[in-house]
Amino acid sequence: MTGNSDTLPIRLEQDVVLARQTVRRLAQQLGFGIVDQTKIVTAASELARNTLIYGGGGELRWESVTDGARRGLRLHFVDEGPGIADVQQALADGWSSGTGLGLGLPGAKRLVNDFELDTEVGKGTRVTVTRWK
Amino acid sequence: MDRIPILRMGEYLLVTIQVDMHDRLALSLQDDLTEQITRTGAKGVLIDISALEIVDSFIGRMIANISRMSRILDAHTVVVGMRPAVAITLVELGLSLEGVHTALDVERGMRLLRRRLEETDPVDDRQL
Numbered sequence: 001m002t003g004n005s006d007t008l009p010i011r012l013e014q015d016v017v018l019a020r021q022t023v024r025r026l027a028q029q030l031g032f033g034i035v036d037q038t039k040i041v042t043a044a045s046e047l048a049r050n051t052l053i054y055g056g057g058g059e060l061r062w063e064s065v066t067d068g069a070r071r072g073l074r075l076h077f078v079d080e081g082p083g084i085a086d087v088q089q090a091l092a093d094g095w096s097s098g099t100g101l102g103l104g105l106p107g108a109k110r111l112v113n114d115f116e117l118d119t120e121v122g123k124g125t126r127v128t129v130t131r132w133k
Numbered sequence: 134m135d136r137i138p139i140l141r142m143g144e145y146l147l148v149t150i151q152v153d154m155h156d157r158l159a160l161s162l163q164d165d166l167t168e169q170i171t172r173t174g175a176k177g178v179l180i181d182i183s184a185l186e187i188v189d190s191f192i193g194r195m196i197a198n199i200s201r202m203s204r205i206l207d208a209h210t211v212v213v214g215m216r217p218a219v220a221i222t223l224v225e226l227g228l229s230l231e232g233v234h235t236a237l238d239v240e241r242g243m244r245l246l247r248r249r250l251e252e253t254d255p256v257d258d259r260q261l
Contacts, residue, residue, distance in 0.1 A: 013155040020153060020187065038187055038218040042226060045189040049156070093227060107190055107226040 005063035010051045010077070019048040019060050026062060026073055032133055040073060040131040043111040046104045047077040047127050055079025055125055065130065072113070072132035080124035087117060137162045139169050145246065146170065146208075149181040159195045166199055170206045177246035178203050181239055183214025193228040200233045209249045210234065213242035 008022055009015060023044040027037040044060070051058040058079030065074045084090045093106050105127070109115040114130040135158060140147040146169055148162070166178060180196070182188065188196070200210040213236045223230065234249075236242035 013157055017153050017155050024186065035218045035221055038216075038222045039225065042187045042189050042222045045187060045191075046226075049189075049191065104190060107228075110225050110227065111222065 005061065008060045008062075009057075010048050010059055010079075011057045013052070016045060016048045016052060020045050022060070023062070023073070023075065026064070027131075030064060030071055030073055030133060032073070032131070036131060036133065039111040040075075040129075043108040043129055043131075044075055046108040047075070047129065050104050050127070051077045051079045051125075054084075055081035057081075058124070067132070070132050072130050074114075074128065074130040077127045077129075078124070079126075083121040083123055083125055084117075084119040085121050087119060091117070136165065139165060141169070141173055141175065144174070144176040144250070145243075146173070146175045146178045147181070148179070149184070151184045153186070154192065156191055159192055163195050163199055163202070167202050167206060170203055170208045176208050176250050178208055178210040179239065179242050179246060180210065180212045181214050181242075182212060182219075183216070183238075185216070185219065188215070188219050188223055188228075190226060190228060193223060193226075193230060197230055197233055204232075209246055209253075211236055211242040211245050213237065213239050 008019060010019060020041050024037060024041045027040050032040070048060060056079060058077065061076040061078065063074050065072045090105050091109065108129065112129040112131045116128040119125040137148060137150055137158065146166065148166065169175065170178065178199070180199070196212055203210045211234045215235060234245060236245050
């Protein structure tokens with residue numbers, strides 16, 4: 001990896017595709033197996049779409065992380081949109097405020113090892129996920 | 134705008150998705166397919182997703198929609214070639230793709246479609 005962190009804007013639908021491709025490349029560089037790659041890329045796709053649709057756009061920041069001998073990929077999806085009023089509801093299966101199936105957040109959460117949601121109404125949302133190798 | 138090509142072969146429509154689709158492209162495929170089923174009177178739709186590296190909730194929903202819409206338009210849809218890692222991820226994501234018929238490859242998919250057609254539409258009623 002050239003440097004171990006960077007940023008990608010998520011402003012257009014095409015950026016969601018770019019986010020998927022970027023995360024795929026990073027996961028490959030970290031030596032993730034095919035199933036782990038597919039999981040983190042799918043999670044990234046859900047979260048990037050949320051950033052675009054609900055957050056009104058934002059960015060993806062990533063970093064490679066280590067914990068002892070473990071290596072992992074950490075992704076931050078950050079927007080300055082309306083925020084999430086009811087976090088529990090947003091994380092519940094089958095619920096959605098937009099046009100999705102309601103799988104975006106809870107689905108992405110199941111596909112990663114660590115999941116963190118920071119949100120404030122009127123300020124924005126930051127979702128941080130980590131997948132360890 | 135880009136489009137996913139739809140090939141017609143007799144009473145079948147064949148689609149091979151070979152690009153990483155943005156959401157609007159997936160939606161236009163849904164529209165194009167339903168339009169083509171109506172226009173051609175196709176009885177079977179085969180969608181090859183072997184080139185897809187991921188299926189997220191949006192693309193999964195598109196696949197389920199096409200399957201349901203085609204049924205209402207008197208056609209059957211079979212999805213073929215899903216990669217094992219994609220299947221594993223879909224289940225963990227929480228998408229069951231209920232009502233979507235799948236086959237491992239194109240050949241088995243075509244066999245499945247033919248069988249379904251014979252069940253619902255006996256051969257002697259059809260113009261071969």
